[in-house]
Amino acid sequence: MSKIGLIIGREYFTRVKKKSFLITTILVPLVIMGFYAIIVAVAMKGNSSDSKQRIGIIDEAGIFSDTAIKNIDTAKYKIVTGETEETFVKKYKDQGLFGFLYIPKFNLNKPDGIVMHSQSSVGLSRTMAIESMVSKAVFLKRLQILGIDPEKYKDIDATVNVQSTIDTKDGSKKSIAGLAYIVSFACGILIYMMMIIYGTQVMRGVTEEKTNRIAEVVVSSVKPFELMMGKIVGIGLVGLTQFAIWIILVGILQSLLPLFMPDMMQQMGGDGATAVKSGIMAQVSEGLSTLPLLKIGFLFIFYFIFGYLTYASLFAAVGSVVSEDQQEAQQLVFPILMPIILGFVIMTRAIDAPDSSMAVFGSLFPLTSPVVMMGRVTYAIPIWQIAVSAILLIGTFLLLTWLTAKIYRTGILMYGKKPSWKEMMKWAFRKQ
Amino acid sequence: MNLLELYNLKKYFATQKAVDDVSFGIQQGDIFGLLGPNGAGKTTLLRMITGIFYPDSGSINFNGKPFNTLKDAEKIGYMPEERGLYKKMKIGEQAIYLARLKGLSTADATEKVKHWFSKLEMQSWWNKKVEDLSKGMSQKLQFVTTVVHDPKLIILDEPFSGLDPVNANLIKEEIFNLAKNGSTIIFSTHRMEQVEEICNHIVLMNKGKKILDGTVNGVKQEFKENIYQLKAAMLPEHLMTDVFEVVKLNNNQLLLKLLHESKPNDVLQYFIQKNIQVESFTEVLPTLNDIFIRQVEGTETARTFQHIN
Numbered sequence: 074m075s076k077i078g079l080i081i082g083r084e085y086f087t088r089v090k091k092k093s094f095l096i097t098t099i100l101v102p103l104v105i106m107g108f109y110a111i112i113v114a115v116a117m118k119g120n121s122s123d124s125k126q127r128i129g130i131i132d133e134a135g136i137f138s139d140t141a142i143k144n145i146d147t148a149k150y151k152i153v154t155g156e157t158e159e160t161f162v163k164k165y166k167d168q169g170l171f172g173f174l175y176i177p178k179f180n181l182n183k184p185d186g187i188v189m190h191s192q193s194s195v196g197l198s199r200t201m202a203i204e205s206m207v208s209k210a211v212f213l214k215r216l217q218i219l220g221i222d223p224e225k226y227k228d229i230d231a232t233v234n235v236q237s238t239i240d241t242k243d244g245s246k247k248s249i250a251g252l253a254y255i256v257s258f259a260c261g262i263l264i265y266m267m268m269i270i271y272g273t274q275v276m277r278g279v280t281e282e283k284t285n286r287i288a289e290v291v292v293s294s295v296k297p298f299e300l301m302m303g304k305i306v307g308i309g310l311v312g313l314t315q316f317a318i319w320i321i322l323v324g325i326l327q328s329l330l331p332l333f334m335p336d337m338m339q340q341m342g343g344d345g346a347t348a349v350k351s352g353i354m355a356q357v358s359e360g361l362s363t364l365p366l367l368k369i370g371f372l373f374i375f376y377f378i379f380g381y382l383t384y385a386s387l388f389a390a391v392g393s394v395v396s397e398d399q400q401e402a403q404q405l406v407f408p409i410l411m412p413i414i415l416g417f418v419i420m421t422r423a424i425d426a427p428d429s430s431m432a433v434f435g436s437l438f439p440l441t442s443p444v445v446m447m448g449r450v451t452y453a454i455p456i457w458q459i460a461v462s463a464i465l466l467i468g469t470f471l472l473l474t475w476l477t478a479k480i481y482r483t484g485i486l487m488y489g490k491k492p493s494w495k496e497m498m499k500w501a502f503r504k505q
Numbered sequence: 506m507n508l509l510e511l512y513n514l515k516k517y518f519a520t521q522k523a524v525d526d527v528s529f530g531i532q533q534g535d536i537f538g539l540l541g542p543n544g545a546g547k548t549t550l551l552r553m554i555t556g557i558f559y560p561d562s563g564s565i566n567f568n569g570k571p572f573n574t575l576k577d578a579e580k581i582g583y584m585p586e587e588r589g590l591y592k593k594m595k596i597g598e599q600a601i602y603l604a605r606l607k608g609l610s611t612a613d614a615t616e617k618v619k620h621w622f623s624k625l626e627m628q629s630w631w632n633k634k635v636e637d638l639s640k641g642m643s644q645k646l647q648f649v650t651t652v653v654h655d656p657k658l659i660i661l662d663e664p665f666s667g668l669d670p671v672n673a674n675l676i677k678e679e680i681f682n683l684a685k686n687g688s689t690i691i692f693s694t695h696r697m698e699q700v701e702e703i704c705n706h707i708v709l710m711n712k713g714k715k716i717l718d719g720t721v722n723g724v725k726q727e728f729k730e731n732i733y734q735l736k737a738a739m740l741p742e743h744l745m746t747d748v749f750e751v752v753k754l755n756n757n758q759l760l761l762k763l764l765h766e767s768k769p770n771d772v773l774q775y776f777i778q779k780n781i782q783v784e785s786f787t788e789v790l791p792t793l794n795d796i797f798i799r800q801v802e803g804t805e806t807a808r809t810f811q812h813i814n
Contacts, residue, residue: 079602079605079606080606087591087594281592282589282591285589285590285591285592286587287589287590288589289557289583289585289587289589290589290650291603291606292557293555293556293557293581293583294578294603294606294607295578295606296574296575486552486557486558
């Protein structure tokens with residue numbers, strides 16, 4: 074028994090002590106965060122320098138020139154009169170304009186032919202701003218023609234917010250659909266990625282031991298099953314360690330975020346930024362408190378561990394039958410990846426329709442349940458479904474491990490030709 | 506007493522009778538040579554002795570008791586033909602890890618690894634990785650990891666391949682020392698000159714079956730062809746006699762084969778009668794290499810696939 078501990082220890086410490094582990098665990102999330110920060114910063118900056126230069130408008134359609142409509146921000150736009158498209162093309166640069174918008178005479182029911190002239194390309198956000206501004210102008214013009222007072226229209230216009238409330242035994246709670254969605258999706262994608270990443274590591278580790286012929290030395294000291302399980306458990310612990318570090322990192326970053334980003338927050342929302350931001354923060358924390366976090370955490374750990382174990386034994390079996398040829402490995406890995414990917418697809422649907430028959434099936438079927446169940450985790454799942462899913466998953470894990478261990482035992486000592494599926498099946502179902 | 510006894514071991518694979526009804530015993534302290542051409546079933550046999558494979562039928566006794574894979578594995582050291590080590594692991598750490606897998610405590614393992622490293626002048630390797638070692642160096646390391654836990658039975662599959670003469674001698678000395686201290690050594694190879702030099706007991710396998718079993722000398726006696734070498738001051742061109750026939754004549758050296766029931770003395774008498782001065786007269790025993798080739802000859806060099814019911 075202590076020998077499997079030794080193997081787990083070796084698998085764990087050789088990986089955790091590697092520089093690449095530190096890099097992927099600590100640096101990657103930081104780099105991603107930094108990347109996002111840079112993107113946001115660049116987007117903000119681009120916007121502000123952009124908006125310093127005004128844009129001219131030649132309004133032949135007369136949608137802005139009407140005195141009744143005053144919806145132009147004169148800091149950003151300037152109505153140009155007495156010019157045509159052709160003549161102004163040569164002049165706008167000298168007048169210090171970034172570009173100009175040409176609005177030809179058009180049928181108000183079918184406004185087209187509007188052109189934006191500029192010397193450099195126009196940013197997406199600016200194009201959208203211009204489009205919404207012109208659309209609004211056309212809209213107001215139409216109101217005017219129909220004889221509807223814009224103020225009155227505003228009064229008639231309705232926007233409704235539907236607040237969802239979950240009724241539990243402890244009373245009603247507000248829920249935030251978006252947040253539940255994000256939590257579900259994040260859990261599902263984490264399990265999905267971890268199963269693939271760590272499963273592949275198990276496979277590579279096994280192939281390495283086989284091609285280095287160390288497997289032969291080790292299995293003369295321990296049972297092949299101990300070597301396989303030691304590797305699977307050791308690598309799984311590396312995964313859990315990585316989770317733990319990430320959770321701590323996220324915690325630290327969350328408390329640091331306001332320190333080096335307040336500037337950005339302000340720019341993002343203009344004057345109302347702080348109010349909006351604190352509102353969002355309050356909403357998020359309120360929303361989090363409504364989610365059954367303990368249940369989510371428990372199910373996440375459970376499905377991560379058993380999902381990983383189930384697939385890791387399959388990956389180990391594949392690793393044991395292939396040689397150094399990576400192409401062989403890819404061919405054999407494909408059938409294993411299929412159900413994982415299928416699970417991911419069902420999971421994205423399950424988030425929208427957690428009680429659909431497809432979602433229920435996917436969360437019970439043991440090869441997809443680890444990922445699909447995460448899609449339903451923020452909703453109330455009937456206890457019997459969780460129980461059945463868990464029992465099926467554990468049963469599948471035991472069965473697959475028992476079968477793959479036999480493939481593994483034969484595979485790690487076989488060199489040369491890759492065995493066929495038929496041969497592997499024969500190994501798996503052989504008596505001893 | 507026999508340390509290891511094999512009774513009617515069989516192991517069939519899908520297309521091969523890899524080991525087909527093999528029995529023999531190995532005495533404690535023996536240096537035992539397991540010989541055979543490629544594909545004779547040596548590696549499969551060794552894997553059954555190390556507990557990696559279960560025999561299809563037959564049994565193994567180790568130290569007087571039926572072989573127990575788990576308990577007896579700690580008393581066996583196995584160095585497979587294809588060397589195996591973790592390339593990225595530090596050498597000292599790796600040797601200790603492998604020793605602990607054989608049941609040593611960390612303290613014991615560290616002490617013994619250090620002892621062997623200094624014995625074979627490997628101390629400076631401790632913090633290096635296996636990938637930094639040359640083939641011969643990793644061979645030495647592999648040998649240390651095989652014997653570090655003082656196994657009763659040491660199985661070496663081609664231990665000298667890739668070693669220069671100096672290191673090969675070093676390892677050879679250690680093998681003799683280990684045998685002197687009571688370890689039993691199984692030595693699998695097809696390098697016959699090494700077997701003659703090192704082993705005292707050999708078994709020759711071919712196509713999964715045992716075809717020879719005995720001491721090196723016994724086997725040679727069994728296969729001797731009554732050939733003698735004679736050196737004389739002057740030899741006549743034509744030697745006509747019914748005592749022996751000439752195998753080869755080269756100046757004053759003669760290789761002869763006794764005919765009928767003649768004895769060596771008859772040969773000497775013949776030369777004395779002819780008044781030829783004999784300078785030396787020795788029996789020429791066949792080399793193991795000759796015996797090996799003669800036994801294996803005529804069978805297919807490579808095993809063909811066969812159908813097994």
